[in-house]
Amino acid sequence: MSKGARAGAVIVSFFAVIGLLVWAVVGYLRTSPPTVSASTSSTPGVVNLTMQTDGAVGVGPHPNWVGYFVQDANGGWHQTTLIQLPANSDIHVTLYEYDSGGTLRNNVWSQVEGTVGNVAYVNGVAESIVNPNTSTGNGIAHSFNVPALGINVPMYGVSGSAKNFCSSGPCNLSEAHTTMTFDFKTGAAGTYRWQCFVPCGLGFLNGNGGPMTALGYMAGFLKVV
Amino acid sequence: MSKVVLDESRSDESTKGHISKILISWAVASIIGMSLVWFVLGPHLPPGTMTDQAAGQQFDIKFVSTLAVPVLFFVWFFFGYSIMKWRVRPGEDPLAGGANIRGNSKAQGTWYILTTVIVLGMAVYGTYFLVVPAGAGGGEGASPIWTPATKNMLQVQVIAQQWRFTYRWPQFGGMETTSLELPLNTEIQFNVTSLDVIHDFWAYQLGVKADANPDYNNIAFAKTQQTGRFVVRCDELCGIWHGAMYNYGNVVSQSQFQTWATNMEKQNAAVTKLLPKYATTYTPSYSGAGGGYYNTATDPNASL
Numbered sequence: 001m002s003k004g005a006r007a008g009a010v011i012v013s014f015f016a017v018i019g020l021l022v023w024a025v026v027g028y029l030r031t032s033p034p035t036v037s038a039s040t041s042s043t044p045g046v047v048n049l050t051m052q053t054d055g056a057v058g059v060g061p062h063p064n065w066v067g068y069f070v071q072d073a074n075g076g077w078h079q080t081t082l083i084q085l086p087a088n089s090d091i092h093v094t095l096y097e098y099d100s101g102g103t104l105r106n107n108v109w110s111q112v113e114g115t116v117g118n119v120a121y122v123n124g125v126a127e128s129i130v131n132p133n134t135s136t137g138n139g140i141a142h143s144f145n146v147p148a149l150g151i152n153v154p155m156y157g158v159s160g161s162a163k164n165f166c167s168s169g170p171c172n173l174s175e176a177h178t179t180m181t182f183d184f185k186t187g188a189a190g191t192y193r194w195q196c197f198v199p200c201g202l203g204f205l206n207g208n209g210g211p212m213t214a215l216g217y218m219a220g221f222l223k224v225v
Numbered sequence: 226m227s228k229v230v231l232d233e234s235r236s237d238e239s240t241k242g243h244i245s246k247i248l249i250s251w252a253v254a255s256i257i258g259m260s261l262v263w264f265v266l267g268p269h270l271p272p273g274t275m276t277d278q279a280a281g282q283q284f285d286i287k288f289v290s291t292l293a294v295p296v297l298f299f300v301w302f303f304f305g306y307s308i309m310k311w312r313v314r315p316g317e318d319p320l321a322g323g324a325n326i327r328g329n330s331k332a333q334g335t336w337y338i339l340t341t342v343i344v345l346g347m348a349v350y351g352t353y354f355l356v357v358p359a360g361a362g363g364g365e366g367a368s369p370i371w372t373p374a375t376k377n378m379l380q381v382q383v384i385a386q387q388w389r390f391t392y393r394w395p396q397f398g399g400m401e402t403t404s405l406e407l408p409l410n411t412e413i414q415f416n417v418t419s420l421d422v423i424h425d426f427w428a429y430q431l432g433v434k435a436d437a438n439p440d441y442n443n444i445a446f447a448k449t450q451q452t453g454r455f456v457v458r459c460d461e462l463c464g465i466w467h468g469a470m471y472n473y474g475n476v477v478s479q480s481q482f483q484t485w486a487t488n489m490e491k492q493n494a495a496v497t498k499l500l501p502k503y504a505t506t507y508t509p510s511y512s513g514a515g516g517g518y519y520n521t522a523t524d525p526n527a528s529l
Binding site: 005094105106107108113118128129131145147150152169193195197199205206208209213214 | 305313384386387388389391401403404412420421424464465466492493496499501502507
């Protein structure tokens with residue numbers, strides 16, 4: 001091979017490697033779950049937010065991870081934890097919980113906090129404590145916790161041995177679930193971090209890795225605008 | 226190669242005259258600078274005066290900053306004077322050397338003694354102010370040797386967990402809260418621990434900073450002396466949401482604190498019953514969520 005050909009091969013290889021690196025970095029930076037807006041309701045000043053938690057999201061790069069789906073105004077489900085809400089509004093949340101549960105590492109998270117009346121409705125029954133020890137035996141699966149707004153809502157799990165247990169998301173209402181409803185008020189515009197406080201990242205140290213750390217699974221942001 | 230020629234005319238200049246000029250201008254500037262740092266900048270230096278520990282740290286920073294002024298000015302003035310006085314002027318030979326360098330045992334001795342006094346003095350000062358104000362707000366471990374004079378202290382257990390702090394109050398029925406309110410003019414004992422990995426409780430304006438280790442009680446002290454808002458941050462990289470692990474607290478009047486604590490005790494009564502009996506460390510349930518990833522060899526309930 002002539003000197004010129006070798007030099008050309010080196011230059012082409014160099015730019016090919018650089019191009020691949022740029023492509024990978026840009027692709028990674030652009031990877032983000034979608035932001036879903038809460039849908040309006042018939043009551044002025046109130047918007048509806050409908051979500052579900054699944055034991056396995058069934059889609060994306062980690063189909064076996066636990067995660068959230070958020071419903072858009074057209075009824076479509078999106079695997080995401082980025083939610084857009086209006087500022088200074090009442091948010092009516094309906095949350096379908098499809099995952100199995102267990103005891104909490106810190107039982108303080110069994111208390112409902114920061115919602116209107118400091119209660120959540122578990123299958124229609126108002127509760128201020130979602131007691132992992134005295135529930136239907138399925139413990140706490142996940143929690144919806146927004147530190148800056150003082151919100152904590154624990155969710156009862158469903159039996160992992162239920163015949164109609166949802167093994168892969170997005171789940172539907174014919175499968176075993178707990179329905180949680182609660183209301184909270186958004187404050188000023190801003191971005192609020194939220195996460196699950198039940199270490200549910202199975203297979204990771206202390207259960208706090210993997211989905212517990214990842215956007216689109218068990219941690220995200222409320223974008224209040 | 227050109228030959229360097231000494232400019233003998235420069236060696237005729239009076240050394241004493243130069244030293245006097247440098248010393249007088251340095252002394253005047255230092256007195257002004259030290260006064261400005263002590264009286265003007267000093268009261269605004271971090272971390273403020275919300276607790277005795279914070280005030281002590283502010284005093285230390287003020288003291289060291291004031292001491293640094295003459296040292297800094299001496300370097301600046303010497304260089305400034307040298308540049309102005311002995312620079313090469315137009316028409317002079319830039320390769321001509323100055324006066325011959327010669328030893329000066331008096332200058333060297335003064336330098337040795339002065340730097341030794343400063344360094345040793347700072348060491349003594351630092352050690353004294355670490356010991357006297359009960360550990361200077363740092364975590365002293367489970368058995369602190371530098372403790373406040375009073376034994377009547379408000380106990381606050383700081384429980385760090387990925388990625389939030391909670392607070393437990395043994396003198397208020399063992400309740401656990403997600404917010405932190407502290408009464409004015411009260412000696413506080415912070416018992417800092419963790420539920421999972423290593424965190425760090427850093428209440429910046431309180432002048433308190435202590436590592437939070439799982440299964441370990443790290444004790445720090447502070448006495449509140451000013452009302453206001455303070456921020457609590459985790460200061461040990463503890464995972465991907467480490468940067469989001471912070472909250473705000475307040476130092477309030479004693480009556481406001483009593484009202485808050487009484488209300489919280491009442492509000493949290495039901496969940497307090499679910500908490501384990503108060504202990505200086507907070508060992509999570511091995512069978513609890515994520516518990517399967519603890520070391521089962523040391524799990525006391527492994528056989529259950």
